[in-house]
Amino acid sequence: MANDPLPSWNGGAAKAAIVDFVARVTKRGGADFVAPADRVATFDNDGTLWCEQPVQVQVFFAMARLHALAEKDPTIREREPFKAFLDHDLEKIHALGKDAVFEMAFATHAGVTDDEFDAIATAFLASAKHPKVNRLFTRCTYRPQIELLEYLRANGFRTFIVSGGGIDLIRAFAEEAYGVMKEHVVGSSVKTRFEIRDGRAVLVKLADLQSFDDRDVKPQNIRLHIGRRPILAFGNSDGDLPMLRYAKASEGASLALLLHHDDGDREFVYDREFRLSPLVDALDNAKTYGLEVVSMKRDWNRVFDDA
């Protein structure tokens, strides 16, 4: 099909569910028509829009930051949990669990201003490469999902990212990589302090977590940032389940999608055993929750962009 807007998606149940849903909610006068203002779609980021193995990019970012900090203060090399990050000890990092790892990662930028952070994040993303897929992290995005984001926007949707990752790190690449504006990114955040520094108003990041945007916090932050229930939501772990169920509880038509990583040749195979973002309940009870499971192996004919 020459004009297929989703060429990287194989014909199958998942693609049919998406195309059918979009056709129904945009058909003026149809039973499932949804006004453009209500066409809100929310996407998890790590493992849904880009690769999160062997650890999330947030963790690599924290490693890089700790290496920089250790040059000024070598004592952190011997202190846990920093040592595990500096040694890139993935086993030890996994064992720490999702909450502890992310909270530690977010805290590595304490004392940095908003503008300084943006420069640090941009510099990291401009050169940091995935250790196994061997390409820039910003090129570890999934081609079928970028097509889906564009397809939804072409049909009057506003597309949002709702991620457990740090909100400011995602914003440093989301506009270019996904076409998602910074104000359409929802994520984890630390508290900040407003300060006049050399006569100039700045925000300084603190070590204290403000919001870890995972599990129940996802719908809470969707309400806070967006103010509407999404009618389409896409995730890949139990951390996304409350968001998916929140979308499914919309009054009109809704679609909740769950990406299953079952393609070891082109990416990674994992679900329930991945300590940094397990998928158990959502997969085992997908039918009960009304989730459409997307198989990377079966439903995508391409994973990453070529070249």
Next chain:
Amino acid sequence: MANDPLPSWNGGAAKAAIVDFVARVTKRGGADFVAPADRVATFDNDGTLWCEQPVQVQVFFAMARLHALAEKDPTIREREPFKAFLDHDLEKIHALGKDAVFEMAFATHAGVTDDEFDAIATAFLASAKHPKVNRLFTRCTYRPQIELLEYLRANGFRTFIVSGGGIDLIRAFAEEAYGVMKEHVVGSSVKTRFEIRDGRAVLVKLADLQSFDDRDVKPQNIRLHIGRRPILAFGNSDGDLPMLRYAKASEGASLALLLHHDDGDREFVYDREFRLSPLVDALDNAKTYGLEVVSMKRDWNRVFDDA
């Protein structure tokens, strides 16, 4: 001028500053050109986009809510501070101060779900009238500001509200009244609890304040929700000053505006003595901070919409 996009603004320094600024930042190739993605404008709401006298609409909303609650539980009629609200005792309410009044007002919807709140707010706004201006609160918006919002959007700006008022109350009318989408509204919020109620995912409002979006919290929430510094900001009180200074600290051209309520014939005259949102520092030091003071009396030839 037949094609004047700001017909309710009198020619003068304030209007000239606005028109000149917009011309400079949109002139491709000019020294002050700002890319469309960075054209972010933030507006306070109470006293900047609509009338906040004799108390903010949020307070009238809390009064209405307490009257409804008192029908089920008459004991609250004798308990302060509820009694002051139920008696519409403005003097006592003013004496409580901004923080206490707003925090109490936000807490009146504890236990209500997100969907229930939207219905309550919509019903209130559909019928509640300003006691003195004698028109619906939703028609107490300032015509010159609606023209300004439209003018900015026509020039590639995204317009945001950043208000001390409750985020969900503002969202119940901002799209229709201001053309500002719900996701472009930033405001105060309470904590919520995610819950499955009768098999349906809902969010329940709690009594605990999450964020009182005033003073330093305004730039903090701008960073959280928008992720960029505004290049234009508009406020009317010291509660807006950190936001105005944050905008003025943008790298390129920026404009910060301060509305001064000096028109007793058409609206109200107040500044430093208004306990629920005083204007002192920003007015006294407008020049130092680089603020453009807008006089309601001098700069606007119309305040409210007619009819």
